[in-house]
Amino acid sequence: MSESHIRPARPEDDDALGRLDRDAWSPLHSVQSRPQPPYDPFFDSNHRPEHYLVAEEADGTVVGYIRLVAPTPLASNRHVRQIQGLAVAESGRGRGLGRALLRSALQEARRQGAVRVTLRVLGHNKPARSLYESEGFAVEGVLPGEFLLEGRYVDDVLMGRGVSG
Structure with missing residues (x-):
């Protein structure tokens, strides 16, 4: 991953992140259903640039993001941060960008004073679950059949881990 680095998102990343999100x-x-035109902006009042870290190629191409909020x-919940989205462009897959984004989010959570990080992942998303487990996340709960996706009931898996200082 030497040709990529992780940085905070900027407002001018809106178009690139929107494209990446739709492509991924x-x-x-x-x-949610597949996005259809006209597309909404990526950033809005609930999804602000400061909530995101992005993976950027040396040429400035944005190839991944993670949302931490x-x-x-x-x-009473201020000590927790939640990952609410992780995406890597097809061109960036297999290079450790998802892991780098996840580790950067854990560092950012620690910097923000969090002691726990949580996330939700669909039960059938084995690649994501494997990544999270390999980075110390454990299953803390399962909502069986929480979503009906393409004719199948899919579990919502709640995962979490501590953030060591």
Whole structure:
């Protein structure tokens, strides 16, 4: 992954991230329908640039992102961060970019004072589950048959891990 680096997202990444998100869409990880034109902006009031880290090639091409946010606005939940999206462009797969984004998000969570990071992943998304497990995430709950995707009921798997200091 020497030709790529991870950096905070910027407002001008909107178009590139929108394209990447549409190109990476799959029922393996998305519970929403395939995006159709006209496309909404990638960033909005709930999805701000400061919530994202991006993987960028040496030539400036954005090839991945991860979204890290507080799971709720509650003060009692302030010590937790949640990963709510991870995508890598086809051109960036197999190079460790997903792992690099995940590790960068864990470092950012620690920097923000979090002691836990959680996420949700679809039960049939074995590549993502394997990645998360290899980085110390454990299954903490399963919502059986939570989503009906392409005629199949799919589990929603809740995973989490501590963030060591």
